[in-house]
Amino acid sequence: ALLASRKYWGLAAVAGIVSGLGFLASQKLVYVAGAVGLMAAGQLWRAREFRWRRELVRSLLCTAGFAAAFYGFHALAASQEINISSNAAAAGGISSNVVRDGLSAFDFYRNTIGYSQYAALAPTLGPHLILFGALIAATGLAGRGRKTDRKSLALAWALLALFLAVGLFHGAAFSYFWMTLGLFPALAFAVARSSIMELLPDAGSLRTAAIAGFWTLLAGPGVITMAELTADTQAVQRESFDFVHRNFESSDAGFHPESGLFCRGEGQPLGHYFSHKIYTHYGRPDWQADPEDLINQFRDTPIRFLVQSFRLNQFPVEIRRFWADNYQPYRASVFVAGRRFEGRAGQNQAFEIVAAGSYQWIPDAGGHEISIDGRRLASGQVTDLAAGNHEANFDRDVPGGILVLALADPPGPAPQVFYKDY
DSSP states (O other), X not given: OTTGGGTSTTHHHHHXXXXXXXXXXXXXXXXXXXXXXXXXXXXXXXXTOOOHHHHHHHHHHHHHHHHHHHHHHHHHHHHTTOOOOGGGOTTTSOOHHHHHHHHHHHHHHXXXXXXXXXXXXXXXXXXXXXXXXXXXXXXXXXXXXXXXXXXXXXXXXXXXXXXXXXHHHOOOOOGGGHHHHTHHHHHHHHHTHHHHHTTSOSSHHHHHHHHHHHHHHHHHHHHHHXXXXXXXXXXXXXXXXXXXXXXXXXXSEEEOTTOTTGGGGGGOTTOOOOHHHHHHHHTOGGGOOOHHXXXXXXXXXXXXXXXXXXXXXXXXXXXXXXXXHHEEEEETTEEEEEEEXXXXXXOEEEEEESSOEEEEEEESSTTOOEEETTEEEOTTOEEEXXXXXXXXXXXXXXXXXXXXXXXXXXXXXXXXXXXOOO
16 A cells, blocks of 8 residues: 555555554564565655655655554543553553563573574475575676666665564564564565566476476475364363363452463453563562562462463472462363372371362372361362361371362363473
8 A cells, every 4th residue: 555655645544554553463563664664665766756745745644544543543442441551552552661671572582592483494484595596696697787677676685684684683583473574585575576587497388387386385384384283282272261161250360371361351360471571570680579479469369270381380489389289280271279188197287278168179099088177078078168277187098189179070181281282
């Protein structure tokens, strides 16, 4: 729309509206906007058609369209009483705190994953390397006096330079970012298409075979990936959430580091904990947080269940020990509030209950009994327990068992890995 607005000025407003919607979806829009702006400027340079009045009007219309989408969304949200995060403040949408936290996260990811995920993508980029080699060859021939569209080649190289700059700047180099980063070489090779096509043989059959071979290389990894996507890698996730919905009220608080429980509304009050947040809270001497603060939040809320994630193991040992003591693997990826017991006849064991409620004794095998605060519990029996300290007594040997919140569903295989294990 922005390129076509050179002829139809009103389309610049459409470009602005689309950009505004893109920014509301992801702040990564700024990278795409950089590529679009470079394309628009390159178009004027190639055509030698820069006109101050027209370009000023196009710029104003594009800016107005962006503002209409962005502030219109905030006005609509306010009218519907939808709470907008302070990080998306109306004054531009990017606060200094967001920028600071983002740059801090980039440093963290550069020092952890680096470019390892991009390296894993490399085997799928054979066609891109072919086009890159062809662009080098076309540029070399243009430098030797061959008649070709040199301005298009220059714009292609400018897009690749921007591609490199964005790739180096955006430290969160996850595989999914290729959806953004890959736009730059795609645009560059498209801009240089006519010059690259001149490298192909003139003979019709050879030309067709070369193009068909290239498209086969390009489509191959996509077809393989599509086949892999037919495998169900989310069964454990569905089973875990279905179990939570069946056995807990929407007001019952749970915890999952990546906020997978967001659909429960207030059911995840502690917020998300991605790796960078865990690191800044507990892994840096200058930002050291007290693990006991989070533990107390689990008690005060209280949190009645956990959902497994590899990030649970990134927390300090004090927090992990608290979880291991007070939450037991129950079904799929879900850990339920409760304690595990084993002991010999005559032994006593003091323990803590984090979340008040009805608790059921489930021995591992053999129907062994246990006494809780003086009340004998046979296999499957339930007792009401307040949050706080209690005592377990073993009248006879108990090889093992769990005292957990009484739920409608029985225990199942657990714990299971929540995310696909690559």
